[in-house]
Amino acid sequence: MLNHPISKVLLAGICSLILTVGIARFAYTPLLPVMRAETWLTEVAGGWLATFNYMGYMSGALLAASISSLALKFKLYRAGLIIGVLSVSAMAFTENMWLWSILRYLAGLSSAAGLLIGSGLMLNWLLNNGHRPELGIHFGGLGGGIIVSGLAALIMLSLHLSWAQQWLALGGLALLLLIPAWLWLPAPAPAHQQTKLEQAPPSRQWLSLMILMYFCAGFGFVVSATFTVAMVEKIPSLAGWGNWVWMLVGVAATPACFIWDRISRRIGDLPALQFAFAGQIIAIFLPALSLNPWLNIFGAALYGATFIGIVSLTLTIVGRMYPTNPSKAMARLTLSYGVAQIVAPAITGYLAEVSGTYQRGLLLAGIIMLVGLAILWKLRQPPTKTLG
Numbered sequence: 001m002l003n004h005p006i007s008k009v010l011l012a013g014i015c016s017l018i019l020t021v022g023i024a025r026f027a028y029t030p031l032l033p034v035m036r037a038e039t040w041l042t043e044v045a046g047g048w049l050a051t052f053n054y055m056g057y058m059s060g061a062l063l064a065a066s067i068s069s070l071a072l073k074f075k076l077y078r079a080g081l082i083i084g085v086l087s088v089s090a091m092a093f094t095e096n097m098w099l100w101s102i103l104r105y106l107a108g109l110s111s112a113a114g115l116l117i118g119s120g121l122m123l124n125w126l127l128n129n130g131h132r133p134e135l136g137i138h139f140g141g142l143g144g145g146i147i148v149s150g151l152a153a154l155i156m157l158s159l160h161l162s163w164a165q166q167w168l169a170l171g172g173l174a175l176l177l178l179i180p181a182w183l184w185l186p187a188p189a190p191a192h193q194q195t196k197l198e199q200a201p202p203s204r205q206w207l208s209l210m211i212l213m214y215f216c217a218g219f220g221f222v223v224s225a226t227f228t229v230a231m232v233e234k235i236p237s238l239a240g241w242g243n244w245v246w247m248l249v250g251v252a253a254t255p256a257c258f259i260w261d262r263i264s265r266r267i268g269d270l271p272a273l274q275f276a277f278a279g280q281i282i283a284i285f286l287p288a289l290s291l292n293p294w295l296n297i298f299g300a301a302l303y304g305a306t307f308i309g310i311v312s313l314t315l316t317i318v319g320r321m322y323p324t325n326p327s328k329a330m331a332r333l334t335l336s337y338g339v340a341q342i343v344a345p346a347i348t349g350y351l352a353e354v355s356g357t358y359q360r361g362l363l364l365a366g367i368i369m370l371v372g373l374a375i376l377w378k379l380r381q382p383p384t385k386t387l388g
Contacts, residue, residue, distance in 0.1 A: 008184040012184035027152065083110045143308055249301070278373065283303035
């Protein structure tokens with residue numbers, strides 16, 4: 001087997017996440033206002049395109065949860081990279097709603113390939129090559145994706161590119177990212193060359209509690225992710241700074257995974273996850289209870305630093321419990337996280353329409369996150385091994 005320096009492998013994972021999540025999934029958010037201004041796209045149609053993107057992501061998670069073959073997963077990972085580039089670039093060549101919907105659905109599939117299948121392959125490679133089974137540096141690509149998509153949008157806006165030119169430019173950037181993501185993530189070794197990994201799965205109750213905890217995390221994540229810009233814009237002294245604050249979320253998230261890895265080494269995975277939950281709860285309650293601009297900016301940065309830690313630590317913990325097929329276990333949790341992301345924005349939007357503010361939605365999200373924190377106290381009991 002060829003020698004693959006860990007720095008190149010980790011960079012491949014980071015580039016894959018920036019491509020499939022940062023560009024294929026997140027870049028639609030800053031491009032949506034431009035598309036609405038320069039094409040026929042309405043608010044309702046724009047919302048449906050976001051829904052199709054998420055449907056693609058959920059479909060990809062279901063697929064990842066059903067596949068055991070590492071060789072097949074590696075092929076799907078590479079297919080996801082290509083689909084990510086093509087689905088972004090092709091948005092520039094049509095204004096047909098059905099074609100846009102299909103392309104956003106495919107972009108969602110690409111996101112699942114990068115985030116779930118790619119992360120599982122990364123963890124498998126680390127375990128089989130004698131490295132610490134930590135995904136913190138790898139998941140830095142999520143925060144990096146927010147930064148890259150946000151910066152790209154600001155640069156393209158300053159260059160006065162049309163909506164179609166912006167999609168093409170993003171497609172070109174995605175193509176550049178594909179090169180290291182394709183070349184430097186090695187194929188999994190054949191089964192007879194794999195390190196024999198012991199898998200003693202925890203009890204079904206333990207896994208069920210993890211799934212429920214991750215649902216709570218998904219609820220808290222998506223409320224802030226969906227409405228942070230809108231909430232910031234409602235503060236008079238921060239009007240016009242919404243996109244910059246969203247960039248701050250990405251800046252805070254990028255190094256945070258690495259830091260959470262270090263914290264988990266010192267105090268343990270589940271205690272570190274509890275601290276990340278507590279930090280995100282504070283980040284959610286701050287804008288709910290105060291309009292102070294500095295507290296809201298701090299809350300946004302704290303949100304970025306903690307949501308990424310929750311994702312990284314949770315998926316790493318579960319992946320370690322199922323080392324022979326980490327992507328499958330990760331995908332099962334991601335489905336619960338995804339259900340929360342479907343339910344939470346609708347509830348929060350309804351509460352905002354009734355009350356005229358996002359405070360009730362944020363308070364509800366904070367309370368649900370407190371439930372998740374309570375579940376983590378239960379999970380800190382040693383998992384019971386089972387034969388099933």
